[in-house]
Structure formats: structure tokens, C-alpha cells
Amino acid sequence: MLDFLIPAAREILTFSTLGYILVGVLLGYIVGALPGMNRTTAIALSIPFTFTLSPVAAISFLIGINKGGAAGSAVSAILLNVPGEPSSVVTTYDGNPMTLQGKSQKALKIALFASVIGDVFATLVLIALAEPVARFAIGLGPVELASILIFSITFIAAVAGRSFFKALIAGFLGLLLAVPGIDMETAMPRMTFGMIELYDGVPLLAVAIGTLALSEALVQIDQGWRGRYSHPRPSVKADNKEDSALSWQEFKDVSPAIARGSIVGVVIGILPGLGATLASFLSYTWVRRASKSPETFGKGNPEGVAAAESADNATVPSSLIPVFAIGVPGSLSTALLMGAFLLHGLTPGPFLFRDGGQTVVGIYLGMVMASIALLAVGLFGQKIFSLVITIRESIILPVIVFLCVIGAYFEGGGMFSVYLMLVFGVVGYFMKKFDYSFVTFVVGYVLGPMSELTIRQSIILADGDPAILLDHPIAIAFLVFAVLAVWRFAVAGAKSLQFDQINQPIK
Amino acid sequence: MKLFRTISNIGVAAAALTFAVGASAPAEAGFPEKPVTIMVAYAPGGGTDVTVRALVDIMSKKLGQSVLVQNVSGAGGGVAAARLAKAKPDGYTVMATNSVSITLEPLVKKTLYDLDDFVTVAMIGEFQGAVFANKAKPFSSLDDLAAFAKQEKRAVKFASFLSVDRLVMKFVGKQKGFDVIPVPVKGGSGAVQAVLAGDVDVAWSGGSWAPIVAAGDAKALFATSYDPLRMAPDLISMKGLGFPFGTTAYVPLMAPKGTPPEVLKILADALKPAVESDLAQSVGKKRNIDLTFRDTKTANEIMAKERGAYLKIQESIK
Numbered sequence: 001m002l003d004f005l006i007p008a009a010r011e012i013l014t015f016s017t018l019g020y021i022l023v024g025v026l027l028g029y030i031v032g033a034l035p036g037m038n039r040t041t042a043i044a045l046s047i048p049f050t051f052t053l054s055p056v057a058a059i060s061f062l063i064g065i066n067k068g069g070a071a072g073s074a075v076s077a078i079l080l081n082v083p084g085e086p087s088s089v090v091t092t093y094d095g096n097p098m099t100l101q102g103k104s105q106k107a108l109k110i111a112l113f114a115s116v117i118g119d120v121f122a123t124l125v126l127i128a129l130a131e132p133v134a135r136f137a138i139g140l141g142p143v144e145l146a147s148i149l150i151f152s153i154t155f156i157a158a159v160a161g162r163s164f165f166k167a168l169i170a171g172f173l174g175l176l177l178a179v180p181g182i183d184m185e186t187a188m189p190r191m192t193f194g195m196i197e198l199y200d201g202v203p204l205l206a207v208a209i210g211t212l213a214l215s216e217a218l219v220q221i222d223q224g225w226r227g228r229y230s231h232p233r234p235s236v237k238a239d240n241k242e243d244s245a246l247s248w249q250e251f252k253d254v255s256p257a258i259a260r261g262s263i264v265g266v267v268i269g270i271l272p273g274l275g276a277t278l279a280s281f282l283s284y285t286w287v288r289r290a291s292k293s294p295e296t297f298g299k300g301n302p303e304g305v306a307a308a309e310s311a312d313n314a315t316v317p318s319s320l321i322p323v324f325a326i327g328v329p330g331s332l333s334t335a336l337l338m339g340a341f342l343l344h345g346l347t348p349g350p351f352l353f354r355d356g357g358q359t360v361v362g363i364y365l366g367m368v369m370a371s372i373a374l375l376a377v378g379l380f381g382q383k384i385f386s387l388v389i390t391i392r393e394s395i396i397l398p399v400i401v402f403l404c405v406i407g408a409y410f411e412g413g414g415m416f417s418v419y420l421m422l423v424f425g426v427v428g429y430f431m432k433k434f435d436y437s438f439v440t441f442v443v444g445y446v447l448g449p450m451s452e453l454t455i456r457q458s459i460i461l462a463d464g465d466p467a468i469l470l471d472h473p474i475a476i477a478f479l480v481f482a483v484l485a486v487w488r489f490a491v492a493g494a495k496s497l498q499f500d501q502i503n504q505p506i507k
Numbered sequence: 508m509k510l511f512r513t514i515s516n517i518g519v520a521a522a523a524l525t526f527a528v529g530a531s532a533p534a535e536a537g538f539p540e541k542p543v544t545i546m547v548a549y550a551p552g553g554g555t556d557v558t559v560r561a562l563v564d565i566m567s568k569k570l571g572q573s574v575l576v577q578n579v580s581g582a583g584g585g586v587a588a589a590r591l592a593k594a595k596p597d598g599y600t601v602m603a604t605n606s607v608s609i610t611l612e613p614l615v616k617k618t619l620y621d622l623d624d625f626v627t628v629a630m631i632g633e634f635q636g637a638v639f640a641n642k643a644k645p646f647s648s649l650d651d652l653a654a655f656a657k658q659e660k661r662a663v664k665f666a667s668f669l670s671v672d673r674l675v676m677k678f679v680g681k682q683k684g685f686d687v688i689p690v691p692v693k694g695g696s697g698a699v700q701a702v703l704a705g706d707v708d709v710a711w712s713g714g715s716w717a718p719i720v721a722a723g724d725a726k727a728l729f730a731t732s733y734d735p736l737r738m739a740p741d742l743i744s745m746k747g748l749g750f751p752f753g754t755t756a757y758v759p760l761m762a763p764k765g766t767p768p769e770v771l772k773i774l775a776d777a778l779k780p781a782v783e784s785d786l787a788q789s790v791g792k793k794r795n796i797d798l799t800f801r802d803t804k805t806a807n808e809i810m811a812k813e814r815g816a817y818l819k820i821q822e823s824i825k
Contacts, residue, residue: 044578048560141704142690182582184691188616196589196619199582272700273693327718328700332550335696339557342793349718414579453691460690461664461706 008056008362012369017057021366024061025373028068029381032075035082035213035400036407038205039069040333047340055344055359060366062340063320066333067370070276070313071115071378078107078305079389082216082400086208087276087312089442090284094297094304101300104386109246110254110302111309112378118262118310120371122317125266126324127364134325137270142457143468145271147478149451152278153443154485167437174444177202178452185456197416201449206408206417207424211441213407214421215428217400222429224393250302257287257303258310265314272322272330276315277446281439283311317367323348324360538598538770542573545760548587548604550580554695554714554794555758558632559603561790562781569777583669584608585618588761592620596763598770601628605713606757607671610814614821615670625761627810629775630801631782632791634713634756635738636671636731641705642724649729649748652709653683662686666701666710668694674817675711675731675754677824682750699725713756714795733816737797752816758796759806768803775803 011017024046031042042065050058073084078095091111098107125133153171180191181201192198261283268279287307288297297304320337322328327349329335341348352360388396408421431438462468469476545563547556556578563574579587584604594600613621638649646652656663663680667673667689680687692701695715701707702716702725709728710716717738719725730736730744733753745753760778762771781787782800791798801809 048576051564138700138703139705141701141706143706185689196582196586199585200580326703326724328696328703335550335553339553343557343561343790345789345793347718347793349722453693457690457692457701457706460688463661 004358004361005365008358008365011054011056011358011362012060012365017054017060017366018369018373020053020057020061021064021369022373022377024064025068025370025377026381028065028070029072029075029374029377030068031065032069032072032084033381033385034403034407035076035080035084035217036209036403036405038085038209038407038411039066039073040336041407041410042069043333043336047336047343050340051343055341055346056362056366058344059337059340059346059363060370062337063316063363063367064370064373066316066337067119067313067367067374068377070316071112071119071309071374072381073312074111074115074305074309075108075381075385078111079104079386080216080396080400081220083212085276086212086442086446087280087315088308089212089277089439090280090308091305091312093284093308093439094299094301097298097300098302098305099389103300104389105382106246106250107302107305108378108382108386110250110305112375112382113246113251114254114258114261114306114308114310115313116371116375116378117258118265118312118314119316119374120368121262122266122269122314123364123367123371126317126321126367130321130325133270134321137272137322138326138328140271140474141472142454142461143472143475144478145273146451146454146458147472147475147482148271148274149447149454151478151482151485152274152282153447153451154482154489166435167440170431170436170438171440171444174441174446175448175451177204177207177445178448181449184453185460195416197414202445203411203417203420204445204449205411206420207445208442209404209408209411210421210424211428211431211438213400214404214425215432217397217404218425218429219432220393221397224397254302254306257306260287260290261307261310261312262314265311266318268311269315269318270321270330272328273450275331275446276312277442279311279315280308281443283307324352325349327352538773539570539572541599542575543570543598543774544575544577544600546577546579546587546591546600546602548579548584548602548608550578554634554796555603555605557794558758558787558790558796558798561787562631562778562784564786565781565784566777569780570773583612585612585620588625589619591761591763592624594763596765596767598762598766598774600763601774602761603631603758604761605634605669606755606759606810606813607669609759609761610810611671611674611817614817615674622810622814624764626764626766626771627803627806628760628762628771629778629803630799630806630809631758631760631778632796632798633737634758635717635736635795635797636675636711636713636754636756637716637727637736637739637742638665638676638709638711638729638731639702639716639720639725639727640709641702642726643705644708644726647726647728648743649679649683652728653685655708656685662688663708664688664690664706666690666692666698666707668692668697669711669713671754671756672711674820674824678820679748679750681824717795737799738792738795752820754816754820755809755813757809757813759810771803 028039031037031039043062050061073088074091077083077088077091079099081092081096083089083092095107180198182199183190264283265279268274284304284307287303288294319330319334322330323334323338329338338348405418408417411417545559547559549555560576563576567574587602588608591602609622612618646655663685665676673689676687690707692698695712698710698712699715699719702710720727727742729748730742731754733745735744779800782798787798
């Protein structure tokens with residue numbers, strides 16, 4: 001590999017290639033920051049433009065979009081409480097309170113550094129360990145994936161927040177969205193109400209944009225209507241220099257969270273189908289549980305932002321590990337990237353190194369360059385994006401709604417997705433108003449389809465016989481964790497239920 | 508400042524006028540007078556999608572109008588087909604899909620369309636379907652598999668994602684005396700994953716199997732087409748195994764029924780050089796799709812033959 005380094009470096013370190021990488025990261029960052037716009041769509045739309053570029057430049061450009069998108073989604077999450085993507089929901093938990101406390105710059109900086117570190121860590125894992133790690137990951141079949149997902153669902157209980165009951169309801173409502181579609185075993189439509197658009201299941205992105213972005217916009221519009229706007233808002237230009245800057249000590253304080261987040265991101269990213277949302281969610285929960293002051297989470301604890309963002313970004317390079325090493329894509333965006341590989345004459349998989357060693361090293365270098373570009377774009381973009389919150393709500397909110405409509409239309413290729421988004425925007429609004437745990441709903445609908453697929457696959461493979469677990473020790477381990485988690489959280493939850501009942505206001 | 512604004516306004520207006528005039532002046536009168544849209548019935552990045560995108564450049568030049576690609580995925584091609592069936596038969600909306608979604612799907616479930624709602628413009632290519640297994644499995648051919656199933660006294664579990672794979676596995680199972688249980692997976696890459704993880708006995712795929720078989724991580728048992736595959740001529744096919752039929756899956760370009768024959772000819776004539784171009788052929792090789800152009804008449808005959816074959820196979824497994 002090292003003998004490829006010099007010629008590959010010569011290819012990458014040209015103005016035009018570096019320029020493309022920078023443009024890719026910038027594009028991804030902007031798309032990530034805009035609510036309703038999604039980086040998968042950006043990648044899909046950009047692939048044709050890369051036809052004329054060299055393979056190294058083209059792939060680095062597209063990966064740059066992916067990286068930029070993962071980092072950029074933190075921006076609107078922190079500043080506007082509107083996550084740019086489902087994976088940034090968890091970032092809003094502590095990111096937005098920090099903005100309301102005037103610490104938006106600090107939050108943005110933490111998010112950026114966490115994102116870049118997570119990203120670099122995962123890129124290094126990719127470069128050094130792609131082959132053996134991918135082999136291991138591919139050896140994990142439906143049984144293991146199912147148990148990992150079951151374990152993840154139990155985490156819903158962990159972030160239940162104040163009301164355990166409401167969190168469960170929200171979680172199940174999310175899972176319910178996995179039901180409509182074509183049943184995978186009988187190939188018959190299930191709960192589709194005769195609508196052909198539902199044959200592939202509820203278009204999750206339309207639901208995501210509705211419940212995450214539109215609902216928040218509606219909530220803020222509602223607040224304004226009730227006269228709760230203050231203008232000028234507690235703004236970016238914090239009078240207190242301390243609130244904008246990130247001190248070395250603060251950075252050291254969030255480092256453990258960043259480290260944890262990066263590890264979680266890499267592990268979850270490698271496993272096919274799990275996704276950045278699960279990574280950020282698990283990372284946040286882990287860091288919160290491990291923290292000495294868990295009650296400060298959700299009120300502006302920087303560790304929360306760091307944990308979420310480092311995990312979120314770490315999934316991007318690590319999700320490429322199965323693609324590079326074996327040629328198996330784990331998500332839609334990696335499938336798109338694999339398509340781009342093939343288009344440019346590279347066959348991902350075990351022969352990639354043998355047939356295109358120099359190109360691969362070139363791409364690795366390109367990815368490292370993209371990480372650097374991300375840092376630059378982020379630092380530069382923050383100042384500009386932060387100005388957004390000085391704009392009046394009456395201008396921003398309609399723009400957000402507009403972007404949501406466009407994003408849903410693009411994604412679904414038609415008005416059905418837009419209508420669905422509108423419906424779920426209203427549903428999300430009511431959920432927020434009645435204090436139903438929002439993140440459990442998101443986790444439910446993100447994990448639902450994959451959980452059902454893997455659990456049913458496992459049951460079929462086992463012929464309904466639980467003895468198959470004996471062949472899969474990893475699966476047993478995760479199921480045990482799941483039981484422990486339920487035990488631990490449910491006990492805490494039941495106590496909080498009692499608490500709720502005792503403190504019911506007298507009607 | 509005002510002068511600047513005025514000048515830039517005039518500049519923008521001039522540019523807009525130029526585009527407007529330029530766009531509406533056709534290369535020659537008649538079809539097409541505006542951009543043509545090809546609906547790809549699957550998600551971006553997939554085999555069909557990448558193949559079509561490799562064709563649009565040359566097609567646009569030949570037609571004198573842009574060719575736009577629109578992804579309408581869902582229901583294994585059903586959503587796009589349903590939309591095409593309702594589209595105006597003027598040639599401006601066509602669809603690239605997996606022929607199975609049109610020839611087989613309406614036979615196995617209730618769809619909003621059927622084969623006679625469409626006319627085939629031309630064939631773009633042919634999928635290379637084969638049954639494959641993890642290299643560590645103790646069988647290397649269909650007969651081995653049948654013997655294995657009898658010995659283990661259980662059904663064969665195979666990764667499935669299209670109705671055609673369920674059909675062909677049920678058919679060979681019935682002929683060779685073993686039961687089959689489909690394990691649902693997501694797409695060709697899901698089938699590859701299932702095989703690599705070792706949890707299923709075999710899997711079918713329309714082309715994703717080729718790279719891992721070439722890498723030595725899997726072995727191909729047999730091709731599910733009647734004649735040997737163009738891209739794997741040494742792999743035994745259904746004919747070689749002694750079966751009277753095989754399954755085929757093509758990539759046709761479809762238009763709504765009633766599209767005028769002259770329009771079909773113009774589209775087919777623009778498609779031919781695109782399919783035969785170097786770019787398309789190299790993409791086809793990479794994605795393991797055999798890109799051989801077949802004209803309107805041949806294409807329609809192939810679709811009818813395919814429908815006939817599936818009807819017969821269905822009968823034989825009743």
C-alpha cells in the first residue's frame with residue numbers, strides 16, 4: 001500500500017481535485033444544515049455530475065458530501081431546534097438549550113470538533129482495518145442483528161424522560177409505522193389501504209421531515225402566535241466572551257464523550273442497516289448513563305452534543321468498510337456510493353486493492369483531505385450560519401416549511417410524500433405539545449422495519465426453534481443485555497409511574 | 508447602484524430570452540419537442556438505474572432533446588408500472604424496469620396494471636440470474652443440493668427478494684423432490700449478505716452474485732435462464748439440467764399502450780447506439796447485466812414469450 005502513496009498523493013494534491021473535495025464537503029454541509037434537505041438525495045443528484053471527473057476525484061467528492069451532511073445537520077439542530085436529519089434529533093436535546101443560554105457558538109464548535117474527530121477516527125479504522133473488520137461484520141447474520149436491534153429498542157426505556165408510559169406509547173407508535181407495506185413472507189400488501197404508494201412501506205423520510213422539522217416549525221409558529229417571541233432574540237453575539245469560545249479545559253471535559261461516541265459510531269456504522277440515528281442515540285444514552293451528573297443532560301450539557309455528533313459522523317467512513325472490503329452496501333447512501341464506484345470502473349470488494357490499489361489509496365487520501373476540509377468549512381460556516389438566528393422568526397419559519405415541502409417532494413418523487421409529511425408534521429406538533437417523548441418515536445420508526453426483517457428472518461432460519469441461539473453466542477449476549485436493560489429501566493420507570501400517579505393534579 | 512441594477516436586470520432578461528428561444532427551437536419538427544422522461548423503477552445506484560444513466564447522454568444527442576431520469580421506486584417496480592399505465596401515450600414518458608415486474612407480478616398478485624397496458628420500446632439488457640451458495644456449503648450443484656436436503660430431512664432455505672426467485676426455486680424443488688422455504692431479504696445485496704453470513708443454504712440474484720463468486724467466497728450452482736448466460740457461459744443452465752423452461756429477467760424500456768409506432772421507432776433508434784456505446788457496455792460488465800439491444804418487434808416478442816413461460820411454470824407447480 002505504501003508504494004502507492006506517492007503517486008496517489010500527486011494525483012490528489014492538485015488544485016482541481018482538492019477544489020472538488022472542498023465543494024463536496026461544502027455542499028454536504030449546507031444540505032445537512034437545511035431542514036428538509038437530505039444528503040442521500042444530494043449524493044444521488046450529484047452522481048451524474050461526476051461522470052467526467054477522475055474516479056478518485058469523483059468518489060472523494062461524493063464521500064465529502066456524505067461527511068459534510070453528517071456534520072452540517074448539527075447546525076440547524078443546535079440553532080433552530082430543527083434537526084437536519086433524524087440522526088441529529090439527539091443533538092437538539094442539549095444543543096438547542098445551549099443556544100437559548102447564549103452559548104450557540106460554543107455548541108457549534110463542540111459539535112464540529114466532535115464530528116471531525118469521530119470522522120477522522122473512523123477513517124483511520126477504515127484505512128487500517130477494512131479487510132478483517134468487514135469479514136467479521138459480514139459474519140453477523142440476521143440472528144445477531146435481530147438481537148442487537150432488540151437491545152437497542154430497550155434503550156427506548158432509558159431515554160424515557162419524565163413519563164415512562166408516554167414514552168412507551170410514542171415508541172410503539174413509531175414501531176407501528178413499520179407495519180404498512182408488502183409483507184415480506186407472503187408478498188401480500190398489509191395495511192396499505194389500497195394506496196400503492198404505501199406498498200414499500202411508509203416513506204420514512206417524509207415522516208422524518210414532518211415529525212422533526214415541520215413539527216418544530218409549527219411549535220415555534222404557535223409560540224409566536226401566543227406572543228412569546230422576543231426580538232431581538234438572545235443572539236449569537238453573546239456579550240460574554242466565555243460563552244462563545246471553547247476553552248482547552250472544556251474540550252478536555254468533553255473528550256471522553258467524543259471518544260465514546262466515535263467508538264459507538266464506528267461499530268454501528270460497520271453493521272449493515274443500523275444507521276447513524278441509532279449510533280447517535282446509543283452514544284448519547286451511554287454517555288448520559290456514564291456521566292456523574294445525568295440530570296444536567298437535556299438542559300445544555302456539552303457532552304450530550306459531543307456524544308451525538310461524534311457518533312453520527314463516525315458512521316460515515318465506517319459504513320464504507322463493508323463496501324470497500326466486500327462490496328456490500330449497508331444503507332441507501334452507501335448503495336449510491338457503490339453505484340458511483342462501479343460507474344467509474346472500480347469494483348468494490350476483495351479485488352479492489354488488487355485491481356486498483358493506487359486509486360484506493362488515492363480515495364483514502366481524499367477522505368483525509370475531506371476531513372480537513374470539513375474542519376475548515378465548519379469553522380467558516382459557523383459564523384455565517386449563526387447569523388441565521390438573528391433573522392426574524394417570521395422569515396425563517398416559512399422558509400423552513402418551504403424547504404420541508406421541497407425535501408419531501410424530492411425524496412418521494414411526488415405529492416404523496418408531501419401530504420404524508422404534512423400529516424406527520426401535525427402529529428409531531430401534538431406530540432410535542434402533550435410532552436410525548438419525541439426521540440422514542442423516532443427510534444421506533446427508524447428501527448421498526450429493520451427489526452421486523454431481522455427478527456422474522458431469524459425465526460424462519462431457526463424453524464421457530466430457539467435452540468438456534470446456541471450457535472450464535474453474540475446474539476445470546478445481546479439478548480441478555482436487553483433483559484438486564486429492561487429490568488433496570490423498567491424498575492426505574494415503574495417508580496416514576498408511581499410518582500406520576502401520586503402527583504396527578506386533582507381534576 | 509441604480510444603474511447597476513438596471514444593467515443587471517437587462518442582462519438577466521436577455522439571458523432568459525436566449526434560453527427561451529433556444530429551448531423552443533427544435534432540431535427538427537416532430538417528436539420529441541420537449542424533454543423525454545425515463546422513469547427508473549428502482550432506487551438510485553441500483554443496476555437498472557446506473558445502466559440507464561449511462562445511456563442518457565447519447566440518447567439526448569440523438570433525440571435533440573434532454574432525456575431526464577426519474578426514480579420511482581416501490582413495490583418491486585409496481586409503483587412505476589402503475590404510473591406508466593396511466594400516463595399519456597405520447598412517448599414523453601417511458602419506463603425502464605425489470606421485465607419480471609410486468610410479466611410475472613400480475614400473475615401472482617393483484618396489480619393495477621398488466622402486460623397489455625404497455626408496449627415495449629426495446630430491450631436494453633438481460634439480467635444474469637443464478638442460484639449461488641456460500642463456498643463452505645457441502646453441495647456444489649443442484650443434484651447435490653437435492654441430496655443434501657433429503658439427507659438432512661428438511662427444506663432448503665433460500666434468500667428471496669423477488670417473486671421470480673420464489674417461482675424458480677419452487678419449480679426446481681418440485682422437480683427434484685425437496686421443499687423450499689424463502690427467507691426474505693432486501694434486494695440483491697441482501698441476498699449476498701445472507702449467503703456470506705452462512706445462515707441460508709442458497710440464494711438467487713440477478714447479477715450481484717458474480718463478484719463474490721469471482722472472489723471465491725461463494726459458488727454458483729446453476730443459472731436460472733433456459734440458455735446459458737451470456738456472461739457466464741460455462742455455468743450450467745436450466746436447459747443443461749434437463750428442465751423444459753427457465754426464467755428470464757430483462758431490462759425493457761416500456762411505453763404506455765397506444766404510443767404511436769413512429770414515436771416508438773424514434774426512441775428505439777436513439778436507444779440503440781446508446782446501449783452499444785463503450786460507456787454503457789463497461790457499466791454493464793461491471794454490474795453483470797448483459798447489455799444487448801433488441802428492437803421493438805423482437806422486444807415485444809420476448810415479453811410475450813416470457814409471460815407464456817411463467818404461465819407454464821405456474822401451472823406445473825400447482
